[in-house]
Amino acid sequence: MNLTDTIAAISSPVGQGMKGIVRLSGSRAITIVAGLIVNPKSESPKTGQVAIVIPPDNVIVKADILISRAPHTYTCEDMVEIHTFGSRPLLNMVLEAVVFCGARLAEPGEFTMRAFLNGRVDLAQAEAVMEVINSSSESQLHSGMRKLKGEFSNEIKIVEGELINLCADVEASIDFIEEDISIVSKSDIVRRSKSILGRLSSILYKSRLQNVEQELPTVLLFGPTNSGKSTIFNRLIPDGDAITSEVAGTTRDIISGLLQIDDLCIRLLDSVGILGTQILPYAPQLVLNREAVAITRSVLDTDVILLIVDVCELGNWRKLIDEISGRNYIVVINKIDKIGSDMARKMAEEDNLADCIFISALKGDGINCLKERVRDAVSLHRDIGSHFTLSSRQHTNLTKAVAILRQMVNSNYDSIEFIAFDLRCCLDLVGGITGRIMTDDILSRIFERFCIGK
Numbered sequence: 001m002n003l004t005d006t007i008a009a010i011s012s013p014v015g016q017g018m019k020g021i022v023r024l025s026g027s028r029a030i031t032i033v034a035g036l037i038v039n040p041k042s043e044s045p046k047t048g049q050v051a052i053v054i055p056p057d058n059v060i061v062k063a064d065i066l067i068s069r070a071p072h073t074y075t076c077e078d079m080v081e082i083h084t085f086g087s088r089p090l091l092n093m094v095l096e097a098v099v100f101c102g103a104r105l106a107e108p109g110e111f112t113m114r115a116f117l118n119g120r121v122d123l124a125q126a127e128a129v130m131e132v133i134n135s136s137s138e139s140q141l142h143s144g145m146r147k148l149k150g151e152f153s154n155e156i157k158i159v160e161g162e163l164i165n166l167c168a169d170v171e172a173s174i175d176f177i178e179e180d181i182s183i184v185s186k187s188d189i190v191r192r193s194k195s196i197l198g199r200l201s202s203i204l205y206k207s208r209l210q211n212v213e214q215e216l217p218t219v220l221l222f223g224p225t226n227s228g229k230s231t232i233f234n235r236l237i238p239d240g241d242a243i244t245s246e247v248a249g250t251t252r253d254i255i256s257g258l259l260q261i262d263d264l265c266i267r268l269l270d271s272v273g274i275l276g277t278q279i280l281p282y283a284p285q286l287v288l289n290r291e292a293v294a295i296t297r298s299v300l301d302t303d304v305i306l307l308i309v310d311v312c313e314l315g316n317w318r319k320l321i322d323e324i325s326g327r328n329y330i331v332v333i334n335k336i337d338k339i340g341s342d343m344a345r346k347m348a349e350e351d352n353l354a355d356c357i358f359i360s361a362l363k364g365d366g367i368n369c370l371k372e373r374v375r376d377a378v379s380l381h382r383d384i385g386s387h388f389t390l391s392s393r394q395h396t397n398l399t400k401a402v403a404i405l406r407q408m409v410n411s412n413y414d415s416i417e418f419i420a421f422d423l424r425c426c427l428d429l430v431g432g433i434t435g436r437i438m439t440d441d442i443l444s445r446i447f448e449r450f451c452i453g454k
Contacts, residue, residue, distance in 0.1 A: 003114060006032060007106035008098045010091050017086035022094045024082075024103055025075045025111055032101045033065060033080045052082070054097045061090065075111055076118035109447030116435060123435025124153045126447075127391050133451075143389040152388050156433050159199050163427045166192050170420045189419060190409055197405040200430075204398050205327045207388045216267045217378045219259070223308035223320060228334040231361040232308060233257065233270040236371070261375045269302070304377045305329040306370075311336050311344045311358075314351045330373055331356035337363050394433050401429040 006026025012019070024032065034040055038051040038060060047067050053060050063084040073079040082094055099105060107113075109130075116126045128147035135141040146152065169184040221229040237257040255270040307320055307329050314333070321329075331353060336344040337360040344358050357373055359366030390398070408422040 002104070003117065005104045006102065007110055007114075008095060008103040009106040009111075010095055011081070011111075012086065012091070014088070019083055020086040020088070020091040022082040022084075022091060022098065023111070024080045024098060025073070025077045025106075025114060026103070027078060028102055029078045029080045030067060030069075032098055032103055033067075033082065035101050036097055037065075052084075052094070052097075054093050055100055059093065061085070061094070063094075071118075074120060075114040076120050077114065107447075108451060113447045121148075122150075122153050124156065124394065124433055125150060126435075127394070128152075131389060131391075140389050147388060153434050155199075155203055156430060159196055159203075160427070160430050160434070160436065162192070162196050162199070163423065163430060166196070167420065167423045167427055170416060170423060173416055174420060186416075193405055193409050193423075196426075197402065197409065200398060200402050200405070201327065203388075204395075204402065207390045207395070207398075216258075216265055217303040218267045218269060219304045219306060219374055219378065220269045220271060220302040221308055222271055222305050222324065222329075224310065224313065227308045227310045227313075228361045229270055229308050230255075232306075232332070232334065232359070232370075233268060235361045235364060235367055236268060259374075261371050264375055264378065266374070266378060303328065304374060306374070307331045309333050311339060311347070314347055314353065328377060330377060332370060333358050334361055336360050336365065341365070397429040397433050401426045404429075 004027075006024060006028040008022060008024045010020065011023040012021040030045065033052075034045045036052040036054070037045055038053050040050075045065065045067065047065060049062065049064050051060050052063050061084055063082050066081040066083065068079045070077050082098075084090065084094060095105075112121070112126050112129050115121050116123060121129075125148055128144045131144035132141060132148065135144055166184075166189065170189060173183040221233055223229055233255065236259050239257075254272075257268050257270075259266040259268040305324050305327050307324065309320075309331065311333050312335065333344060333348060333353070333356055336358050339347075341358060348354075348356060348358075357366060357370050359370055361367070404422050404426045408419060413419050
């Protein structure tokens, strides 16, 4: 693809219409159109109504031409639009005429690619063009428009700047390692990495994955094996299909059901339990742990997470908080029938557990209170209006960056070189979202999804 050519394409949609548009962009765009004008008043045409002649039969057609000069255009190049009757055969004739005079047929998405390469938009904004065009709901349209204005890019650039500064300090420490000079301490690296991790998790939390059904709010039951998630699911949805058992790890797949709370309909998900040290008699621990990780990653777009904790195992809840850092969650302490409500609340206070819900899924105690909290949390989350819709590429990059940072924070690296490597990988992933770091083959794959003329 030669990005110095003058390109042309029909930019109006296929179908009948009073007006159709042929768009040109490039250094020769104005000259080419000037050569088609009948009796031009000057060598440099201006915006207005003209008559153009279409070779080879020299058909004369009335048209409005709109001329925009670089760099104040979408592509940062000279651009011309020829507006004429919406007849598709006529538009094809006009397009053939400008190609005959020296333009080249544009590749899919080439106008937006030039806008990106010339610095008019970053890659996230360029992808937002396609999101706006393909939006099928108001929420998708609003997301695309906000991303076009750069709101999503600005959040990513803040994280990118923090990563660059941290990478610089860590790599400077490597340069002076023989002199025993420490530019940044390990505790400072962990602190700053956790701050970046929180920002990335927050972006994921208030985002949506494209092509995923998002009409109903989603609530996820999350927690250790045998903490009572399936019993809660069946209690909330009386005709639910969740399997309950005293054996840990009975649930092996995501189970979904519709929960009605007043006038609010919610999609409730019962997930695989996160294993502790116990080995199941019928499945290796490692296998089920991988299943749990895969499933919890697949529901990163959930509105509210219910963190279910067995009252007799309150010490496990802090580890689970790391898994849902930055998300909208409610801590639910289950099985209070084992020790009594008063004792459960006292134990929670001693463990610094505040603002949690106490229930007995087996007895039904506290279920109505849980429903009220779920309703309020979902309603608040849906009213925030801060959601972005992510492309699969953007979602993958963010998820991988979060995983790398989380592993780095939780690992006791002895070598600062390992830390520098992880930070560099994370920076590459985050930089790839706005296009600061991007390879040609990935760029081509992104823009070829656009229609010709955009």
